[in-house]
Amino acid sequence: MKKLMVMGAGIYQVPLIKAAREMGIYTIAVSIPGNYPGFGYADEVLHINTVDSEAVLKAAQERQIDGICTAGTDVAVMTIGRVNDALGLSGISYEAAKIACDKVLMKQAYEANGVRTAKYRKVYFNEDVNEKIKGLEYPLIVKIVDSSGSRGITRVDSPDRLQAAILNAQSFTRKDYYIVEEFIIGREFGAQAFVMDGKVQFVLPHGDYIFLGSTGVPAGHFAPYALSEEGERDCIETTEKAIRAMKLDNCAVNCDFIMRDGRTYVLEIGGRSGATCLAELVSIYYGYDYYRKIIQVALGQKPDFPTDKAVPNASKLLMSDRDGTIFSLANRNPKDSEHIVEVKFDYTVGDTVKKFHVGPNRIGHVITKGGTLAEATAALDKALEHIEIGVS
Structure with a gap:
């Protein structure tokens, strides 16, 4: 029986754990202790922090696992990369995981490879931010570099609001630096994609329902997303270029974009499937169980990714x-x-x-x-x- 480690046991990992069980795979849920729903579906539970790569690797070696993956969270992606490299498993590499989990490295990769993105500055918390961000135009976005979603992210429309945004960022990050970038005014949207053996299998643009707080928070999604023929082509080309720049391979890809003047700008890209029902969006749209595809690739298999169906x-x-x-x-x-x-x-x-x-x-x-x-x-x-x- 194949053995699969699923990193995390929260609401977004439950469908992954259930799919693995249905496939006859021995499933090991890894998470800190807590009232997490995934524990009730896994064959085995390991109370290990998913960012503790040494402990997770030791457990993976002891159990001789065949694959490791997650869904809906970036927290464990670097650990997954570390285990994949150490055990020769299929999935995101440690090098790619580091890029995907640090927005500074991500931005540097985009700059080096001509991927369209917002102007930015890396700023240490003990630096003079006003001196460092000269040349950037308001409105700005203050972001932490080591988390996905909306934690530690604030839109700043004027200089008098900058310090509060920095304090907010500092409360959420484990790093001693953050990013300040220009806010691109345009249409925010996203895409789900998958890359296997260096080839992008699909790019599915989707619309986002946004909850407006201190910054926009995705509260839902829909597909298809209306793009012109030229806009869709540019979105796909930009996605493929960003995936290559980040060295992502054999993993799901979650993309956040802004469309301005018919051109796609990359906000950030993660090396895992999206949260907020995005894996379900892919499954319904294309007519297959996307969680099963993620699992199969993690186990070293080569599934097809048919795109002939399109269910809104x-x-x-x-x-x-x-x-x-x-x-x-x-x-x-x-x-x-x-x-x-x-x-x-x-x-x-x-x-x-x-x-x-x-x-x-x-x-x-x-x-x-x-x-x-x-x-x-x-x-x-x-x-x-x-x-x-x-x-x-």
Whole structure:
């Protein structure tokens, strides 16, 4: 029986663990202790911090694993690269993982290879930021370099707001430096992709539903995303160029883009599948289980990635507008709806939840599909109207 290590046991790793079990694979969930739902589905649980590459590698060697992977998080990607290199496994390399997990290295790779991206400066926390960012124009974005998602990221529209943004970044990072980059005004969108044996298997652009806080936070997605023929070609070419620049191979790829004047600018790219129902978006759109493909490649197999189907679909996170305790939770949608793919609650009545600021504050999600994108999004809006969430 093949053995697979899944890094993390949170809500975005559960489908990966379940898919592996269904494939007859012995599944080892690696995570710090906690009330993580993936523990209940794995064959074995290891309470190891996923950033502790030495401990994870030792456990992987002892168990003679055949593959290691994750979904929806960058936290464990460097550890995955380290294990892959040490054991000769299929998947992202340590060199590529380091680039994917440090936005400075990522930006340097883009600059060296002609990948379109925003102007930026690397700044140490003990440096004079105003001196360092001369030549950049407001609005700016202050970013930590060692985390995905929206933690430690703030849009800054004027100099008087810069220090607060830096303090916010410092509270979320393990590094002694951060990035300040120009905010590109344009249409924000994303793409999912997969690279195997040096060849990009697909690039699927998708639209993003954005929750507007101190910066935009993805709260859902939809596909297809309307691009002109020229814009789609530029998006695909830019994605492929960025993947080569980052030396990504044998892994899922999660892309954040801005479209300005018909040209794609790369915000950042991760060496794993996206969160917020993005793996599900790929599965529905192309008509296969994307989690299984990720697992197969991690095990050294060479699956096909057919792109002849195109099923429009849309998803949104369920969230609360306040901190509190759930006192009511109900899905009043018909069970036999042809357009509803999934309504999922992460919590139950009596659980405490946080006001939505970032993706992990989610309460659940809704996914719909349709014959057209308009049909899928209309079904999503209707489904959300029939979901009751009470928090006090």
